[in-house]
Amino acid sequence: MSASLPRERRQAAYRLGHRAEWFALGVLMLRGYRPVARRVSLAGGEIDLIVRRGRTLVFVEVKARARLDEARTAIGAIKRQRFSRAVRAWVSRHPWSGELTLRADAVFVGGRGWPEHCPAAFEIEGL
Template sequence: MSAGTARPERQAAYRRGHRAEWLALGALMLRGYRPLGRRVSLAGGEIDLIVRRGDTIVFVEVKARATLDEARLAINAVKRRRFSRAVRAWVTRHPWSAPMTLRADAVFVGGRRWPEHCPAAFEIEGL
């Protein structure tokens, strides 16, 4: 289904997710993180944001829902497995990252509140 033929609900969800990723990136940059990648798809998974601060590379899952509580509940086991698979593929393709600290964070966006950054929100499986 192309963007032009998507149902209105899907288009709205896509726009909400896109906006949430930009808000999350802005919030992280204000905290000193430098962007390395956005919407990276590898090995059947997607990483919303990849950022770096010092010797730490952070792989970020962004979740936007009507409330922050709903956003916090949106990262399930299947999502974590796919995310971890994509992270492992990214690390394999970027050997310079091997000596760095790697972390999986989440940024939750809900309502009209500022994005909530949750460092080390979950483990990267298989690393």
């Protein structure tokens, strides 16, 4: 039974992340952003959401934790590097995006509160 515990935790974390991404997308749509893509995996990195508002294309990292302050500290240097690598790969495959302002945002989800949207949460490395 103990062998299944890590698998159960991974599945629970996957479900939590999936719900948090939908919740974050809903919040962003209420703020006028239009969805472009979800769960993009490229070049060894993942982009949770890609949204657009006007001439700004936003690559979003969603972090969900039991508490909001834990979510706020969950994006480390390695995650930012992988995220940036995936963004660069996505932009190279979508030349139209080069005409837009590109930004990396974060949405933090914790507890039962409203998600916290942080525009320009970090730089997209190498752009």
